[in-house]
Amino acid sequence: MDAAPEPHTGWTFLTNHARVLAAIADNPNVRIRHIAAHCRLTERAVQKIISDLERDGYLSHVREGRTNTYQIEPGMVLRHPAEAGLPVAALLSLLLQDEVDRSTATDQLSAKRQRIPVEGG
Template structure:
């Protein structure tokens, strides 16, 4: 095993580090593009805390990637497909393009 692999195992207490190609922000966007879900449903689906989902929703709303509307006692979220991806390497692409490819 390469030295970097051994170091990662030691730092993680003997367990391989878990990682994914997409951020939790991307997971929230993709899930909401498919169907209307509550923060609790998103947290269970993505595997993060409900509080983390709420923080991500706040980020995405503040930056214009999501719009929140009240439907009775429940919040409903709609994705803005024209929002640009944030990293300079991907900024020529939109959220809608990402959703089209992955959803």
């Protein structure tokens, strides 16, 4: 059995439910252990979150052999009154685009660092 990931201290902008949903949106056939590692959660916590999301209609799955294929309901609206009417698809498009932007930004930053001469060396 894998060791539990180190807990995160302090506050974050996203809930664990949003992180799990984004991981599933990125790969509908993802395994729970991979979601747990990516989100720094235990497998049990991910199972509970998936159960919550399925119970409330945001997510469903089909079992294919030993693999689950998840289906997100993109038209479901976010639960908090401050985001009333905003569909899950809008949140996921931001989160998934952020992953692409983050990779691009990291590549651009690395390229800039390679071109900057170091003085005094």
